[in-house]
Amino acid sequence: MQSNQPKRTPLYEKHCVAHAKIVDFAGWEMPIQYPAGIVQEHLATRKSAGLFDVSHMGRFRISGNQAGAFLDYALTNYAGGLPLGMSHYTILAQDDGGAVDDAWLYRFESDNFILVVNASNKDKDWKHLQSLKARFTSVVLEDLSESLAMVALQGPQSEAILKGLLTGGALPEPKRNATSVASLAGHKVFFGRTGYTGEAVCFEIMVQANKAGALWDILLAKGAAPIGLGARDTLRLEASLPLYGHEMGLDAEGKTMPILACPTARFAVADSEKKEYVGKAAIQCQLAALERYKKGDFSDSSVLPKRIVCLRIVDKGIARQGSPVFFEGRPVGVVTSGTSVPYWKCDEAQKLTEQYDQRSVALAYVDCQLTAGAEVQVEVRGKKLGAKIVKRNLKPGAAVMAVVFE
Amino acid sequence: MMIDKQARYLPTHEWVRKGPGKAYTIGLTAYAIEQLGDIVYLELPQVGRELQKGEIFGVIESVKSASDMYIPMGGKVTAVNTEVPDNPDMMKAEPYGKAWLIQTEVSKPAEFDGLMDAAAYEKFFETEAH
Numbered sequence: 001m002q003s004n005q006p007k008r009t010p011l012y013e014k015h016c017v018a019h020a021k022i023v024d025f026a027g028w029e030m031p032i033q034y035p036a037g038i039v040q041e042h043l044a045t046r047k048s049a050g051l052f053d054v055s056h057m058g059r060f061r062i063s064g065n066q067a068g069a070f071l072d073y074a075l076t077n078y079a080g081g082l083p084l085g086m087s088h089y090t091i092l093a094q095d096d097g098g099a100v101d102d103a104w105l106y107r108f109e110s111d112n113f114i115l116v117v118n119a120s121n122k123d124k125d126w127k128h129l130q131s132l133k134a135r136f137t138s139v140v141l142e143d144l145s146e147s148l149a150m151v152a153l154q155g156p157q158s159e160a161i162l163k164g165l166l167t168g169g170a171l172p173e174p175k176r177n178a179t180s181v182a183s184l185a186g187h188k189v190f191f192g193r194t195g196y197t198g199e200a201v202c203f204e205i206m207v208q209a210n211k212a213g214a215l216w217d218i219l220l221a222k223g224a225a226p227i228g229l230g231a232r233d234t235l236r237l238e239a240s241l242p243l244y245g246h247e248m249g250l251d252a253e254g255k256t257m258p259i260l261a262c263p264t265a266r267f268a269v270a271d272s273e274k275k276e277y278v279g280k281a282a283i284q285c286q287l288a289a290l291e292r293y294k295k296g297d298f299s300d301s302s303v304l305p306k307r308i309v310c311l312r313i314v315d316k317g318i319a320r321q322g323s324p325v326f327f328e329g330r331p332v333g334v335v336t337s338g339t340s341v342p343y344w345k346c347d348e349a350q351k352l353t354e355q356y357d358q359r360s361v362a363l364a365y366v367d368c369q370l371t372a373g374a375e376v377q378v379e380v381r382g383k384k385l386g387a388k389i390v391k392r393n394l395k396p397g398a399a400v401m402a403v404v405f406e
Numbered sequence: 407m408m409i410d411k412q413a414r415y416l417p418t419h420e421w422v423r424k425g426p427g428k429a430y431t432i433g434l435t436a437y438a439i440e441q442l443g444d445i446v447y448l449e450l451p452q453v454g455r456e457l458q459k460g461e462i463f464g465v466i467e468s469v470k471s472a473s474d475m476y477i478p479m480g481g482k483v484t485a486v487n488t489e490v491p492d493n494p495d496m497m498k499a500e501p502y503g504k505a506w507l508i509q510t511e512v513s514k515p516a517e518f519d520g521l522m523d524a525a526a527y528e529k530f531f532e533t534e535a536h
Binding site for chain 1: 443444446447449465467468469470471472
């Protein structure tokens, strides 16, 4: 089944025609950037609309009478309680409370779910789900990754672009994570108001693989800018969204990172006591630790010694994955993702101007006691740069995304 | 691809040119800048710093990565182009002109002749690119 030949999405030819720079990503030949470059692609997404080929990600269909029950057992979130026409963030957990992968679950029909997983973890996830399926008799697990393509359209103009192309059905309700099945330029599509950019106006669109090229061309013709994996990474980092292998999975020392070390993962873990699921006991311990931390009780940090925080680098310079972090002179952790990201400057009315600048941001895995406001240092090439732990900006529709900068 | 016929080159894509006056001027090639993509940060040495041939004189960072820059000839830094770190975009337009990086007083002028000339460098990056 496994071959070492790089794989291509149904949109590969489109990327070549657009003169994208192609790189190997998790065994896929993917566009890292188009001629506009990472900075302009990032800015285009924030100001108008960016179009991403995300067909390299894995798409599994889970159907049958027990689909909901199976997913409840296999995933951390409450799949059975996911309303029809909605989607949510979820995690495939290990027994020890670490993550096999993080994923997005869509419920387009009542016993018909689609789970979107990371390209780099797809084979591992498939095996994991197959092994858990044994105890459920009425579940069908299918790999649709090849037959169903997927693109993301993200940014303030994306809704207007799609509205003009609807030929049947409707866009999802205007609330985050809503889904719908509709017809776009004559093609049957599955919509989710989801994405990996932090944009308030965001869509992911699944379409039959042989229709993906036509849809791609139409969306570009309507003004969307093609965006490569380079800007996809700066956009998600600016929005402080985790990436498996950085903020989830194994840490720099090769140890399992507890799922709830990542604040975003809190949204993926069901509050409900209703269900049994893989990793529940370990995750309950992590939840209890978070409750203690909230009250300022750090007397027992064995379950959750470190957590992911957002950093703003105050001094000139760029923190990168692996840069050590210090607090009051002692080592407290390490940067998991970091780069310089562009942003549009805002006027007094919080409207985007024509001017942009760069800012140096990072995510880091540091001692659990460190929270927003703490001043730390990040070591880059032997020099210690001043940095500050900042809050994630969760204001929907805020003009300046994500990392709060004041 | 732009190239400066008067300059000499390192396989790591730095160029060095004689002048102005007795100084030597050092920068990064158009090919390297294109490969890096958007440049977002540049770290250059202090004036007065002495460096041996092949030592790291600075760092250039794109969105994706940080790369060291190596000095093609040993010597003392006599001038640093502070405009470039403030506006790295200028490297795309004038990598051999206004976007020079440092000037040095070299210790061994003979090192110049040991470096790749423009024709050799052109061949070198064409091979590297394929």
